[in-house]
Amino acid sequence: MFDTGNIFEAHSVKEAIELLRSNPGAKLICGGTDVLIQVREGRLAGVDLVSIHQLPELTGVTMEADGTIVIGPATSFTHLAKDPLIKKHLPFLGQAVELVGGPQVRNVGTIGGNVCNGATSADSASTLFALNAKLRIANSRGERVVPIQEFYLGPGKVALGQDDILTAILISREDYEGFGGYYIKYAMRKAMDIATLGCVVLCKVKDKKILEDVRLAFGVAAPTPIRVPAAEAVAKGQVFSEELVEQFGKAALTEVNPRTSWRASREFRLQLVEELSKRALRQAFSNAGGEC
């Protein structure tokens, strides 16, 4: 049994906002794979819940006229990985979310919950950083759009107020068109485990050998997911080579700040930062049409 208070089921975003506003202690719940763990552990014991589970206006993936891909935050990982728009334009995001938990968690857990829980280990977050994702947030006073880099404030802390609801994850055409990518999750087990380190590289390749654009992002390499502009600058505009891959791996170390935890030491994570960025660059280059 879960020790919850009232459970309110919202039938629209507007109603969910009103329920959160009029119940100041209430917590938003979508798939519940994070929230219900906290209820069971006692951290949220007795809490009132406002559910947006499977609200149609928050679920699914669409494309706007200008090519912006709009991901509904209540879209489950299973849905996302199979979605035709994701498969065609953002296959590396589908690949990343297929590494979350196991099938049961992926059937219920959502990309919005993954971002809003503020965890640096969230498997979708580093790829969304590399994609320069923007987050549309609604509340009783209106709507705002926040770059994902500004949304993460610290470990488990995001820029959401009591009646704020993430209503869309937006990916602009210029941030995905022509890009290939690859996400590597290093964990102790192959499934049902949180990332010890997550690393994604996205790149655009010209004439099969020049890295026209390169993006590198990590989870668990700092208190929040991060981009590594110094490494991106080393590779951008360069002809792909093994020498460049080595330089890229070294440059990746310059802007990370991993910690020691029971999962791994800081030193081991630093080794992963260098090695995984090299492996992810090689695979992303190939996925983007590069040839050695």
Ligand SMILES: Cc1cc2nc3c(=O)[nH]c(=O)nc-3n(C[C@H](O)[C@H](O)[C@H](O)COP(=O)(O)OP(=O)(O)OC[C@H]3O[C@@H](n4cnc5c(N)ncnc54)[C@H](O)[C@@H]3O)c2cc1C
């Ligand atoms: C067994 C198990 C294994 C797991 N393995 C992984 C893993 O490998 N990788 C990984 O990244 N995660 C993992 N998780 C964590 C979890 O499944 C994910 O973080 C998931 O994405 C959470 O989504 P949810 O819809 O269940 O979130 P919920 O639990 O419903 O909500 C999570 C948080 O986000 C807020 N929230 C949800 N939706 C919105 C919204 N639209 N607007 C504003 N706030 C919102 C909630 O208030 C809450 O604070 C695992 C969890 C379990 C139980």
